[in-house]
Amino acid sequence: MAIFVFSSYVDDTAFVFLAGGWVITLTASIALNVRAILFLRSLSLPAAAEGTLTFSPRLALQDQAFQLFGMATFCLIIGALLAHLALFGSAIFIAATGAGYLRRAKTNANIHAPV
Numbered sequence: 352m353a354i355f356v357f358s359s360y361v362d363d364t365a366f367v368f369l370a371g372g373w374v375i376t377l378t379a380s381i382a383l384n385v386r387a388i389l390f391l392r393s394l395s396l397p398a399a400a401e402g403t404l405t406f407s408p409r410l411a412l413q414d415q416a417f418q419l420f421g422m423a424t425f426c427l428i429i430g431a432l433l434a435h436l437a438l439f440g441s442a443i444f445i446a447a448t449g450a451g452y453l454r455r456a457k458t459n460a461n462i463h464a465p466v
Contacts, residue, residue: 372440
């Protein structure tokens with residue numbers, strides 16, 4: 352909400368970059384969450400996997416970071432092809448979030464999954 356309030360006081364270019372970028376970022380996060388839900392549902396099917404599978408918290412954070420970097424790259428490429436500031440803004444927001452997840456994974460390297 353603060354992004355929309357702030358961007359309403361700046362010029363149209365900054366509004367598109369900030370507010371449009373935030374809307375695309377929210378849309379991308381919904382897409383990544385739907386993907387995660389569908390993946391985990393399919394992983395729970397009887398024939399999907401054998402044995403046990405345990406992700407460490409560090410690997411889970413790194414996986415989220417890498418997915419976000421992939422989405423940021425997609426937004427950056429499409430933004431360059433369409434020459435639209437909202438896509439560049441979303442690429443920055445998403446990449447910054449991915450960098451935060453990666454930094455958190457590195458600082459929490461000693462955390463292990465519960466046994």
